[in-house]
Amino acid sequence: MSFDQCVFAWRGHYANPHTGSGSLAGLRLGVKDLFHIAGLPTAAGNPDWLASHSIPEQTSPVVTRLLNAGAELIGKTQTDELAYSLNGLNIHYGAALNPRCPERLPGGSSSGSAVAVAAGDIDIGLGSDTGGSIRVPASYNGLFGIRTSHGLISREQMVPLAPLFDSVGWLTRDAKTLAQVGEVLLPDHLPRSFEYKSLRIALLLPVQDRALWTPAHQAWLNNQSLLQNSQSIALNSVWLSRASQCFRTLQGRAIWHTHGDWITAHNPSFAPDIHARLQWCATLTEADQRAAEIERASLCADINSWFAHVDLILLPTTPGAAPLLSAKADWMDSYRSQLMGLTAPAGLAGLPQVHLPVLMDQNAPCGISLLGKAGSDKALLQLACDLCEASS
Secondary structure, three states: OOHHHHHEEEEOOOOOOOOOOOOOOOOEEEEEOOEOEOOEOOOOOOHHHHHHOOOOOOOOHHHHHHHHOOOEEEEEEOOOHHHOOOOOEEOOOEEOOOOOOOOEOOOOOOHHHHHHHHHOOOOEEEEEEOOOOOHHHHHHHOOEEEEOOOOOOOOOOEOOOOOOOOEEEEEEOOHHHHHHHHHHHOOOOOOOOOOHHHOOEEEEEEEOOOEOOOHHHHHHHHOOOOOOOEEEEEEOHHHHHHHHHHHHHHHHHHHHHHHHHHHHHHOOOOOHHHHHHHHHHHHOOHHHHHHHHHHHHHHHHHHHHHOOOOOEEEEEOOOOOOOEOOOOHHHHHHHHHHHHHHHHHHHHHOOOEEEEEEEEEOOEEEEEEEEEOOOOHHHHHHHHHHHHHHHO
16 A cells, blocks of 8 residues: 555645634644544544544634634544554555554554654644554654643544543644644633743553663753753552553453444444454453443543652653564564553543653654643643743
8 A cells, every 4th residue: 555545545636715814824724633624524533433424514723723823734643543543554545654664553543644744744743642642753753742731632533442541632743733733722711831940740660571760761861951850650560550541441441432333233344353352341240340440430530549649650651662573463462551551540540641752662653751740731842842932
């Protein structure tokens, strides 16, 4: 398949009377193929979804705001099927090659948006993040990305995955553009910055089969004059595994509640790994959900305690570089669980998280995340800009 087929679900000219004016004038936009745009089909990464749903007659208010701000719509970007993967390998439309390291995964489910931004085809990659679908491809492709506070930005006219956790996000090549989009999409009343003189930070130090906050992470931090007043929060593999399993269970129940009837009625074709996860979702019971909700309350109490005396938390976004395309399936299953231990805290607590592409691992991109309290989205974006300016 061609690059375009693997990255874009649709690419062409979309008439926008606001192009050339507004704060996003001159910036090219790609929209993850979950967001409805009137007159264009939404496939959600699956041909059977496309065949069983009519062409939308309304446009996502998120897309409308970006177009009204002058962004030029270049196309709709491919997604993993129903956005239920973090790999970026769509069995129907092809694997979008990671422009930074083609031998490694591009990351999903906002894979098309991430690859198109990294390749320079677009400047803004609109996407969604449920279990890491902005943060993970941002890390793998060396991009800036934000998962916004849950419920802060409209998800109307958008194919859901698990509404309990779905959040809007976007990817860019630089922090300034990331923040520009935030000015358009985020509510005006949000705090715009942190008070740096009194900024209190904590380092999340996760340990799985190894310590994930590495000397490279610490060396970057040591060079940041804005991030000096820090304490440490240790997270062992047991806590991370609890967070991963709790998130996956609640997500799975929400997915089946959202899509179970359609799956049962249409018996759509899915990639084997996604099919297996959806079949697992179908087995989850109300008792499983109740137990996971109790576990979520306990985990969120821990997360809330992290912020009792700090304003900002730093953590590794992913365990390291993107996995190789040649990685074995059983290894990938284990890796997915580890990865979701890192991405679960923001999802479980509905928090905003910004990825900074500031590190390399095995000659491939990775980085550090800024995790903030709910509603601190604009302050996180401003901090990302200030950190980049201070480092330049």
